[in-house]
Amino acid sequence: MTRPTLDAPDADISARAFWAQDYEIRERVFQRFREECPISWHRPYESELMPPDDGTPGFWSVWRHEEIRTVSRNAKVFCSGRGILMEDFPEVVSQMSQSFLAMDDPEHAQLRSLVSQAFRPRRMRTIEEWVRGNVVELVDELLATGEEADFCEAFAKLVPGRIFADFFGLPEGQTRHDVMDAAEKLLAWDDPEAAQGRSALETYGEEAQRLLDICFELIEERRATPGEDLLTWLVQAEIGGRTLEDWEIGSFFCLLAAAGNDTTRHSLAHGLSLLTRHPEQRALLLEDLDGRLDGCVEEIMRYATPVMQFRRTATQDTQLGGVPIAAGDKVVMWYSSGNRDASAFADAGSFDILRTDENRHLGFGGGGPHYCMGAAFGRMMVKHSLRDIYTRVPDIAAGVPVFQVNNFINGIAAMPARWTPPV
Ligand code: HEM
Numbered sequence: 001m002t003r004p005t006l007d008a009p010d011a012d013i014s015a016r017a018f019w020a021q022d023y024e025i026r027e028r029v030f031q032r033f034r035e036e037c038p039i040s041w042h043r044p045y046e047s048e049l050m051p052p053d054d055g056t057p058g059f060w061s062v063w064r065h066e067e068i069r070t071v072s073r074n075a076k077v078f079c080s081g082r083g084i085l086m087e088d089f090p091e092v093v094s095q096m097s098q099s100f101l102a103m104d105d106p107e108h109a110q111l112r113s114l115v116s117q118a119f120r121p122r123r124m125r126t127i128e129e130w131v132r133g134n135v136v137e138l139v140d141e142l143l144a145t146g147e148e149a150d151f152c153e154a155f156a157k158l159v160p161g162r163i164f165a166d167f168f169g170l171p172e173g174q175t176r177h178d179v180m181d182a183a184e185k186l187l188a189w190d191d192p193e194a195a196q197g198r199s200a201l202e203t204y205g206e207e208a209q210r211l212l213d214i215c216f217e218l219i220e221e222r223r224a225t226p227g228e229d230l231l232t233w234l235v236q237a238e239i240g241g242r243t244l245e246d247w248e249i250g251s252f253f254c255l256l257a258a259a260g261n262d263t264t265r266h267s268l269a270h271g272l273s274l275l276t277r278h279p280e281q282r283a284l285l286l287e288d289l290d291g292r293l294d295g296c297v298e299e300i301m302r303y304a305t306p307v308m309q310f311r312r313t314a315t316q317d318t319q320l321g322g323v324p325i326a327a328g329d330k331v332v333m334w335y336s337s338g339n340r341d342a343s344a345f346a347d348a349g350s351f352d353i354l355r356t357d358e359n360r361h362l363g364f365g366g367g368g369p370h371y372c373m374g375a376a377f378g379r380m381m382v383k384h385s386l387r388d389i390y391t392r393v394p395d396i397a398a399g400v401p402v403f404q405v406n407n408f409i410n411g412i413a414a415m416p417a418r419w420t421p422p423v
Contacts, residue, residue: 003041003060004323006033013061014045016190019407023336027349030337033063039323045407047087048200049189056088059311059330060320065344065362067321068333071312072366078312078331079104080370085311085408086332089204096247097186097208097254101370108369114239115252116373118167118230128380134162135384139392143421151398151417152269157184159381160264164257169222169229175214182210183257184265191404193413208254215253219246260374262409263306264381269401269412270304271297271386276398278351285353286394289387296353297382301363303351305336306410310365335362336410393419 011029012018018026033040040063044056062068071078081104083089094102100111142155149155161180170176186207188194195203218231226232234249275282275296285292311332314325325331339361342348346357364372372378389396396419404411 004037004039005041006037008032012043013407014043014058016046016405019190020405023403023410027336027340030063030334030340033061034337034341038062038064039067039321039325045087049093049204050088050090050201054088057330059086059332060323060325061332061334062320063334063337063341064321065338065341065360068335068338068362069366070320071331071333072368072370075104075312075369077315077318079315080108080312082313083311083330086309086330087407090201093201093205093208096212096251097204097258099248099251099255101255101259105369110239111248111252112369112373114237115234118233119373119377127377128384130166131163131377131380132384132388134166135159135381135388138162139385139388142389143393143419147421148416148418151272151415152265152412153414155385155417156268156272156412157261157265159268159385160261163381164260167229168218168231168253168256169227170214170218179211179214179257180261182207182214183261186211186254187258187262187409188404188406188411188413191406191411191413194404211254211257212247212250215250216246219249256374259372260377262411264378266306266409266411267300267304267378267382268385269398269415270306270410271300271382272389272396272398272417273401273412273415274300274303274351275386281351281353282390286390289390292353293383293387294379295355295359296386297379298359298361298363299351299353299355300382302339302345302359302361304410305339305361305363307363307365308336308408308410309334310370333362333366335366338362338366392422395420 011032040061041058042061043058050056062071080102083094084098084102100108103111138155138158142149145154157180161176165176165179170179185194186204189200189204198206219235222232222235226236234244234252237244275285285296309332311330314327314329314331316327318325338344340348344360364375396417399416401412401415404413
């Protein structure tokens with residue numbers, strides 16, 4: 001059977017080198033896929049996560065908004081339990097770090113509904129003031145550094161880092177730093193800076209283990225001395241008449257450390273970078289900060305797409321956009337491509353904070369059962385950060401960002417920022 005593909009050397013998304021290129025260069029390739037080959041077949045990624053002789057097959061890519069939503073919303077046909085990323089991970093590694101993100105119903109629904117009680121809209125409203133207070137303190141600390149700083153180090157990573165740490169009840173000091181550091185490196189397994197000479201598998205495995213070790217120690221402490229935090233709640237929670245095992249809590253801790261910390265941090269850095277590169281959009285935002293912030297946050301999520309892909313596996317023979325997909329085939333949804341799809345967004349290539357279309361972006365997923373559980377939380381952190389920053393230092397400007405080499409997270413590793421200190 002011949003499988004549709006784009007036969008062009010610059011369109012080989014399975015080459016590690018492809019991911020070292022600029023996002024906008026990659027987007028031009030994605031655009032060709034959307035227009036010429038919207039469901040395409042690819043050779044296996046040049047992955048260091050699984051041994052090369054493991055017989056890892058290739059995968060399908062889904063490039064358009066509509067078909068991405070179809071895959072995401074049809075979890076019976078496109079499951080998560082057999083891997084969630086373009087690259088395969090050894091099973092033990094997925095189990096220790098991906099929790100219910102890599103499960104299917106009923107197990108997924110059971111665990112998600114247990115944990116999501118902490119993220120219900122009513123609770124989110126009570127959390128909002130607390131998030132705002134933390135953000136104001138962190139902007140104080142950023143501005144106290146003078147008139148320039150690395151925005152990622154001095155602010156972006158600290159916002160979700162501090163909030164996540166308080167939510168989980170992490171002790172002040174080194175532990176908080178270690179969790180943020182491990183979460184960042186965990187999701188940047190292909191990036192030479194994060195890997196520090198290690199293979200991709202060593203990077204992912206060791207950083208996940210670092211998070212688990214911290215979590216296991218804290219579980220013991222909470223059993224002895226319960227607190228008022230998410231970890232205590234998880235230690236005490238019952239599911240189907242039993243308490244959670246340590247590894248289940250640990251795996252969820254890894255998932256949340258990565259899903260909550262890193263995504264938000266990069267969204268913030270992209271926000272400042274985009275508003276600097278598009279001064280007319282920044283001017284529009286500043287004209288009516290409160291009225292336009294929500295739209296601005298959605299547009300950052302669409303345009304930058306901090307989480308670029310997730311994968312499913314077909315559970316049965318099926319068809320997608322007229323292309324036959326066989327049971328067992330891997331199907332990767334390219335959110336970053338769907339978010340620039342001209343059939344879903346007017347003038348899709350423009351960063352436009354006043355978009356009047358519905359902005360049904362895929363930044364938090366395609367709307368299926370795995371839709372981001374922390375979407376409200378993430379939006380809140382980004383919104384309050386931008387509001388406080390642009391209120392106090394409206395002329396803040398980002399320098400040139402250093403991007404991570406990463407096929408999953410659209411990550412900014414470092415980025416200078418300058419501002420006129422408020423008098
Ligand atoms: C602001 C930046 C964020 C972005 C861009 C983002 C994006 C995503 C995406 C794309 C998914 C997968 C959706 C799918 O497969 O259909 C996801 C899942 C998830 N996110 Fe987020 N996220 C963000 C923030 C957060 C925060 C702050 C938390 C928690 C505090 C969080 C917790 C989760 C969890 C637990 C899942 C797994 C849900 C499931 O499998 O049922 N995320 N996120």
